[in-house]
Amino acid sequence: MRLKKPFRVFFGLAVFLGAIQLVLPMKPCSAEEIKLGRLSRGGSHWPIWVAKDQGYIKELNLNLREFHTRSVAKAVQALAANSTNMVYPSNAQATIAAMAKGAPLKIIAGNVTKAMYELIADPKYKKIEDLKGTTMGVINLSSGSTVLLQKILGAHGLKYPGDYDMLTVGGTPQRYAAVKKGAVAAAMVTIPTSFQAEDDGLKVLANISQYLPQYQFTVISGNAQWMEGHRDDTVRFLMAIIKGMRFLNDPKNKEASIKSMLDHFKISRKYSEKAYKYMIEDLKPLDNNAALVDEGLKTVINLEVERKTLKEAYPPSKFIDDSYLQEALKRLGGPA
Numbered sequence: 395m396r397l398k399k400p401f402r403v404f405f406g407l408a409v410f411l412g413a414i415q416l417v418l419p420m421k422p423c424s425a426e427e428i429k430l431g432r433l434s435r436g437g438s439h440w441p442i443w444v445a446k447d448q449g450y451i452k453e454l455n456l457n458l459r460e461f462h463t464r465s466v467a468k469a470v471q472a473l474a475a476n477s478t479n480m481v482y483p484s485n486a487q488a489t490i491a492a493m494a495k496g497a498p499l500k501i502i503a504g505n506v507t508k509a510m511y512e513l514i515a516d517p518k519y520k521k522i523e524d525l526k527g528t529t530m531g532v533i534n535l536s537s538g539s540t541v542l543l544q545k546i547l548g549a550h551g552l553k554y555p556g557d558y559d560m561l562t563v564g565g566t567p568q569r570y571a572a573v574k575k576g577a578v579a580a581a582m583v584t585i586p587t588s589f590q591a592e593d594d595g596l597k598v599l600a601n602i603s604q605y606l607p608q609y610q611f612t613v614i615s616g617n618a619q620w621m622e623g624h625r626d627d628t629v630r631f632l633m634a635i636i637k638g639m640r641f642l643n644d645p646k647n648k649e650a651s652i653k654s655m656l657d658h659f660k661i662s663r664k665y666s667e668k669a670y671k672y673m674i675e676d677l678k679p680l681d682n683n684a685a686l687v688d689e690g691l692k693t694v695i696n697l698e699v700e701r702k703t704l705k706e707a708y709p710p711s712k713f714i715d716d717s718y719l720q721e722a723l724k725r726l727g728g729p730a
Contacts, residue, residue: 428627431469431478432462435659436566436584437673438483438506438612441638441680443658444651448641450634456627465565466537473499479620480631483612486694487538490713491703498618500715503632503722504686505612508679509602511542512588514573515580517597522550525599528579529559531572538611539582541697542602549605586661586669603677610690611679621718632684632722639680640730648674682730683723686714 432439445451451458461478463469466488472478474497481489483505493499519525525547532540544554552558563572569581570591580599583591588598602609614635621628641647648670655666673679681687691710698704723729 426624426627427457427459428480428624428631429478430458430460431472431481431484432460433466433469433481433483433485433565437510437586437655437669438584439658440642440651440655440673441505441635442482443638443654444641445634445638447650447654447657448638450637454630454634456630456634465534466539467534470497470499473497473615473617476617476620478617479624480614480616480628482614482631482635484615485538486610486613486691487541487698489613489615490691490694491536491698493713494698494704499615500618500621501613501615501686501713502621502628502715502718503614503635503684504610504681505614505635505684506679507610507681507685507687507690508677509542509606509609509611510584510673510677510679511539511582511602512585512598513543513546513580513600513602514570514583514588514591514596515599516573516576517595519579519597519599522547522552522599525580526552526557529561531563531569531578531581532560533565533569534562535560541701542606542609543582545697546600546602546605585672586655586659586665589665589668589672590661606693608687608689609693610687613686614684618715621715625718625721628718629722629725632718633726636682636684636722636726639684640682642674642680643678643682684719686710 461472466485469481470488470492473481474492489499489501515525530543532543534540540560547558554560561578563569563578566583566587570583570587572578573581573596574594592598614632616628642651651674652666652670655669656663688710695704695707695710699707
């Protein structure tokens with residue numbers, strides 16, 4: 395049967411548009427809001443700063459609503475209750491401890507593969523042993539930074555309780571301020587805050603990497619049920635972070651990377667440049683494929699066994715769902 399002319403025109407237009415869709419690249423599907431938990435700012439946030447500044451978040455059509463918290467414990471609680479859907483960066487120790495208690499969480503990728511904490515103190519304390527009988531500033535009594543603080547102090551014969559006290563003051567900026575004001579004797583802080591502390595006359599007594607060279611510092615984690623129902627959003631978020639990591643690790647992007655820290659962390663260029671040298675050029679804790687370091691996770695797990703948070707040294711695979719990362723890498727054309 396011969397089609398009438400108007401109908402033939404409509405039919406031809408439909409075929410033409412369909413052909414265009416086949417040859418043009420597909421734009422990522424419309425994104426549902428991702429409620430993203432964020433811890434106090436530090437060097438481990440660098441990949442997402444770059445992902446924003448280089449347009450990867452927009453390119454992958456991600457709709458992020460960010461919730462900032464100074465407390466690792468509160469971040470994990472919000473994630474377990476699905477008040478936030480994902481946490482970036484997520485403290486590996488706190489995430490594993492929560493999962494051991496039945497929290498419906500999963501680690502899906504790595505972030506910073508080495509601990510970046512330094513122990514700063516009032517300059518009158520010349521060595522770690524001098525801190526006996528003083529008070530340490532902490533974010534809370536059970537967070538990852540507190541565990542690492544106790545690891546350093548314990549290596550020098552200082553036990554808790556008994557040899558020192560701990561005072562809850564908040565995240566890295568608050569701990570730094572507490573030491574500077576003399577409210578506490580010492581505290582653990584991340585870079586680049588420790589660089590500023592030195593210039594302010596405070597003393598850096600130790601770097602945690604001297605005590606724990608293998609340590610999975612931060613990871614990417616999420617509410618397991620939410621991620622299962624929002625797989626595409628989760629995978630695209632990982633793609634953006636991985637692109638940020640690869641950008642940072644490419645020496646030709648040094649200036650743009652430093653600018654991202656300047657814009658987001660609000661510190662001087664001097665400290666941004668020192669942070670780049672320390673983290674990107676020397677420490678190299680960011681993997682181009684957001685891989686998790688098995689030995690680093692085992693260190694975290696063994697510390698939790700020591701603290702009796704875990705009954706036994708479970709294999710790292712118990713806490714990981716690798717499928718999202720593998721899909722993200724596949725969409726990016728494979729591992730770098």
